[in-house]
Amino acid sequence: MHIFLDIEALRSYEEAGDIVKNVRRSITPSIKEGAMLLDIATLVEEEITGSGxxxxxxxxxxxxxxxxxxxxxxxDERSLRRGDLVKVDFGACVHGYVADAAFTVEIGTREQEALIIAAKEALFAGIARIRPGVPVSRVGGAIHDEAASRGFHVLKDLLGHSLGWNCLHGGLTIPPYDDGSDLKIREGDVLAIEPFLTKGSGIISRIGGGNIYQLFRNGEIYAHGPEEKELLGFIHEHYGTFPFAERWLPKPGGLPGLLSSACVKAFPMMVEADGAPVAQAEATVIVEHDGYMIIT
Incomplete structure (x- = not known):
């Protein structure tokens, strides 16, 4: 195997991938009727931290x-109910290198089984096209065609992406359809491939309230008062440009001010506009000289 990653970077990616795989196996039994969303998220995050x-x-x-x-x-007091279609998406970072994965579980029923399977197969169809020199549009075309062959639509606004050192979204984006792009995959690229499928139109509505934030610009000049300045320093020190949750902040009182001054941005929730259920599948791959290696 010959890839354009140094040995330490490769080991870190593989370690992050192993953490993601192990956490998925351990937390899946907890995704069941009556489980609190907060408990699931906390368990995932604590297991990642506990794994190094x-x-x-x-x-x-x-x-x-x-x-x-x-x-x-x-x-949050929400809990999972029978019939819910649940996407769990998480990533582990080791020495700045990230592995990212997601999977879908239906709670207590099997009405969406075909949709869940189609998302997995669309993911595999896209990954199977990955080689150095292949346009990203060909990967997206394979995802779209597999979904369409099973009677589903892709959510075109939700894209796969490159992963880099201390960078969750950077470099290439991987559309879930053939967008005609001639941008090519390169040996050594690390890619998160993540198709979202639905029986609906696949059009996305963006609404607030997702509780996920990211540092947009750092500088005390944009913060007003000691509370905002202290919080801005905490976010910069602990999360850098990686997304974070309000519940991760020890003193979140200054967050509204940082949002209003555009120091911090809020991620909108992505909702299928027709109200149709959505399934997701995601894996992280490293592009090799003659193919790929799935690390999650």
């Missing part, structure tokens, strides 16, 4: 028509 990594972003738990960008608040 750190959460690359807040554990996302998106239910039914909500596709992504929801994490429970510190006082």
């Amino acid at each position: 990594g750190r959460p690359a972003f807040p554990c996302t738990i998106a239910i039914n028509e909500t596709a992504s960008h929801y994490t429970p608040s510190r006082d």
Whole structure:
């Protein structure tokens, strides 16, 4: 195997991938009827930390028509109900290198089994096209065609992406359809491939309230008063440009001010506009000289 990653970077990616795989196995039995969303997210994040990594972003738990960008608040009382279609998306960071994965579970019923399987197969179809020199549009085309062959639509606004050192979204984006792009995959790229499928139109509505934030610009000049300045320093020190949750902050009182001054941005929830259930599957791959290696 010959890839354009130094040995320490490769080991860190593989370690992060192992953490993600182990956490998925251990937490899956907890995703069941009556489970509190806050308990699930906390368990995921604590297991990542206990395994020697750190959460690359807040554990996302998106239910039914909500596709992504929801994490429970510190006082969240929601629990899973029979028939819920639950997407769990999380990542582990080791020495700045991230592995990212997601899976879908239906709670107590099997009405959406075909949708869940289609999301997995669309993921595998896209990954199977990955080689150095292959346009990202070909990967997206394979995802779209597999979904369509099973009677489902992809959510075109939700993209796969490159992973880099201390960078969760950077470099290439991987559309879940053939967008005609001639941007090519390179040996050594680390890619998160993540199709979202639905029986609905696949059009996305963006709404507030997802409880996920990210540092947008750092500088005390934008913060007003000691509370905001202290919080801005804490966010910069502990999370840098990685997303974080309000419940991760020891003193979140200054957060509204940082949002209003555009120091911090809030991620909108991504919701299927027709109200149709959404399934997601995601894996992280490293592009090798003659193919790929799935690390999650």
